Amino acid sequence: MQIAVIGVGYVGLVTAAGLAESGNKVLGYDIDEGKIRRLRNGEAPIYEPGLDRLLARNLQEKRLSFTTDLGEAVRPAELIFLALPTPSTPEGEADLSYVFSAAEAIARVLAEAPPTDGQAVPKIVISKSTVPVGTARRLQAFFEERVPGRIQVASNPEFLREGYAVEDFLKPDRVVIGAQDPIVAEKLRQLYLPYTRQGNPIYIMDWESAELTKYAANAFLAMRISFMNELARLCEKVGANIDLVRLGVGADARIGRRYLFAGVGYGGSCFPKDTRALAATARQHDLTLSLVEATIGINETQRYYFLDKVEQYYRGQLRGRTFAVWGVAFKPDTDDIREAPAVEGIRWLLDRGATVRAFDPVAMPSLQKAHPDWPVYYARDPYDAVAGAEGLLIFTEWPEFRQPDWTALRSALKIPVIFDGRNLYDLRDAEGAGIDYLSIGRPAVWAYSHSAALS
Secondary structure (H helix, E strand, O other), rough: EEEEEEEEOHHHHHHHHHHHHHEEEEEEEOOOHHHHHHHHHOOOOOOOOOOHHHHHHHHHHHEEEEEEOOOHHHHOOEEEEEEOOEOOOOOOOOOHHHHHHHHHHHHHHHOOOOOOOOOOOOEEEOOOOOOOOOHHHHHHHHHHHHHHOOOEEEEEEEEEOOOOOHHHHHOOOEEEEEEHHHHHHHHHHHHHHHHOOOOOOEEEEEEHHHHHHHHHHHHHHHHHHHHHHHHHHHHHHHHHHHHHHHHHHHHOOOOOOOOOOOOOOOOOHHHHHHHHHHHHHHHHHHOOOHHHHHHHHHHHHHHHHHHHHHHOOOOOOOOOOEEEEEOOOOOOOOOOOOOOOOHHHHHHHHHHHEEEEEEEOOHHHHHHHOOOOOEEEEOOOOOOHOOOOEEEEOOOOOHOOOOOOOHHHHHOHHEEEEEEOOOOOHHHHHHHHHOOEEOOOOEEEOOOHHHHOOO
């Protein structure tokens, strides 16, 4: 099929490369000339495992190309995917201005090129962006008003996990298609058949159900995380260990083990934005989603619950101290720092007069670009970050942090204390190394003279 992907950010680029992989002719469009230039040279502007290879292969096979000319992308396309940002407004609603700006531009291109007799089949515009319930219906009415009969709208929400996005696209656990026209639904079903040969389902449903499915999935996963974080707070009060509780709870087949890890809170481009948008949609319909609202509230306070441990340890005496930070990205295997707990943590430390030495395997350029004025030392490696530091804060569970050289770590830290927001280490290892170790929902380890930390 001839496919256009409008917007080649994170979702759009993975979608474009993934669709080209099964033999489709895909043209990616973006207004960012620098990004398009890099993509034409085979350079992915984001870090995502496996994406570079996928991009290079399909560029070489000439199944994938990129343009800044919208007409070039839209006119020959049978399918037009919208993969555009939908950021949160101050009220928590999804901002659809990018989506409808693109829709206006597409309609204008089509209006300037009336169909010939051989081009009477409507194009299909597919919303890949995460959008509020009712957006597909609004888009269909929008197009009918401007180019009647020329476009059919479908909803096809993405379920891509950052760090696993290529794998998730090529081997999805399910595909959700929202369409009112059965011909549109069948065409999209055929498009995704090569990716579901192992028998994973393709669900055909109405627009509204497809849109809500995406929000419901993210909100439910976020709710599990917030539940465990709240339970971790109780564990610390009663002397329980959240790791052991997680094992016991996760063994229940009705619950399962995934997304049951306590930590410093979720971040990224999806969970925070989507939970807020779902709650806002409910409020627009005079309904309060109490579980979703509670999920949002717990997550917003969790990182400060973690940072309070730091403040209490030093009895509020943070000014002039130097801290190491391991992990800047909101999760491993990505350079995405959107709503990352580490970013808020670094800001919190700087605001209190502390010095920060940070290390992340891939996300440091993202932090430098987002906050060029922050006086952060960007370390060469994890041990360069901790050299002379009076404490280590861990925000991201990168694999290279999981088995540290405890002797080197103990020697490099001026005050040997670790504040672990991801519960990476066995309590006994920290104790054996002579390091104070404060994690989430687990007993604190006091292996170093606590009073010496404050001298």
